Amino acid sequence: MIVEMSRGAPRQQVDHVVDRAHALGFEVQLNLGTEKTVVAILGSDTGKTSTDVFAVLPGVESVSRVMKPYKLASREFHPQSSIVNVNGVEIGGKKVVIMAGPCAVESEQQLMETAKAVKRLGASIVRGGAFKPRTSPFSFQGLEKKALKMLAKVKSDLGIPVITEVLDIQNIEIIAKHADILQVGARNMQNFALLKELAKMRHPILLKRGFSATVTEWLTAADYLLAEGNQQVILCERGIRTFEDSTRFSMDIGSISVIKRFSHLPVIVDPSHAAGHFAYVPSIAKAAIAAGADGLLIEVHLNPEEALVDGLQSLNIPNFERLMAELRPIAKAVGRSI
Numbered sequence: 001m002i003v004e005m006s007r008g009a010p011r012q013q014v015d016h017v018v019d020r021a022h023a024l025g026f027e028v029q030l031n032l033g034t035e036k037t038v039v040a041i042l043g044s045d046t047g048k049t050s051t052d053v054f055a056v057l058p059g060v061e062s063v064s065r066v067m068k069p070y071k072l073a074s075r076e077f078h079p080q081s082s083i084v085n086v087n088g089v090e091i092g093g094k095k096v097v098i099m100a101g102p103c104a105v106e107s108e109q110q111l112m113e114t115a116k117a118v119k120r121l122g123a124s125i126v127r128g129g130a131f132k133p134r135t136s137p138f139s140f141q142g143l144e145k146k147a148l149k150m151l152a153k154v155k156s157d158l159g160i161p162v163i164t165e166v167l168d169i170q171n172i173e174i175i176a177k178h179a180d181i182l183q184v185g186a187r188n189m190q191n192f193a194l195l196k197e198l199a200k201m202r203h204p205i206l207l208k209r210g211f212s213a214t215v216t217e218w219l220t221a222a223d224y225l226l227a228e229g230n231q232q233v234i235l236c237e238r239g240i241r242t243f244e245d246s247t248r249f250s251m252d253i254g255s256i257s258v259i260k261r262f263s264h265l266p267v268i269v270d271p272s273h274a275a276g277h278f279a280y281v282p283s284i285a286k287a288a289i290a291a292g293a294d295g296l297l298i299e300v301h302l303n304p305e306e307a308l309v310d311g312l313q314s315l316n317i318p319n320f321e322r323l324m325a326e327l328r329p330i331a332k333a334v335g336r337s338i
């Protein structure tokens, strides 16, 4: 941690900072400039100490961290890229993994037919919301437990892993019984009580980026999931809220390379929620693969005109088929395959 003293701060204020650091068990290094003093606080545990501890002291102008606040998700801690194995499907390996399916499970037939189609076209994981986080309480909330049974049927009949969102602590167990990947939605990225409970599971967990979260906050949230020894964490960039409203969210394509640089965790991209419109999904999906994403989470509906949720951003089967064909040469160009 670096403590910058105010211009002309008297020696006694500098000593106070030094004494406080020593009292907390840290070493210090002083840089006594002609006008400004900088105190470096050294120790392996500075990450656990709030910067406020020093910021509040008289004569302190600013306090900044040298180390990142996240540890377990960092590449410093785990230099090798992690591969998450979802019942035989590897995420973070050479293959780009496509997860596709409806925003919400609407019926057994809708889910099964969509699953068969996306599997035939190259998807290796099926998505389907059972519990939906809706902005309005009057909107369709999902088929809940009935949908979990339908997801489990897809999994057993087609032999394909399924992913669905966990909204709250009380449904973790039942969702874990039916699904292969537990999805934490953007609105829950910093629901720390939920993250702590999920950390106790040994299921792969997909952590979406909160739409107003920085990459650092996102990786620090991932640390909650890794803190109990679950290594099976996948990140998912789904766009952030900016001043731009021509797409539903702004796809932060740069975050993929930032994640790859600073974290060992696999990162996939959800182009559908960023786009908000099916016409924009393919270009975002292609950009994500070109930028090094390990996979995609795409909303596909048999008949988007009749979708109960997110019809406008859902690809129909022919559009999904076209996109899959367009993605293959891009994956190849970056040394991967689909």
Ligand code: PEP
Residues within 6 Å of the ligand: 103, 129, 133, 165, 184, 185, 186, 187, 208, 238, 270, 273
């Ligand atoms: C979803 O994938 O079903 C979803 C609700 O996405 P997000 O949490 O990214 O909004």
Ligand code: MN
Residues within 6 Å of the ligand: 103, 104, 273, 299, 309, 310
């Ligand atoms: Mn959706």
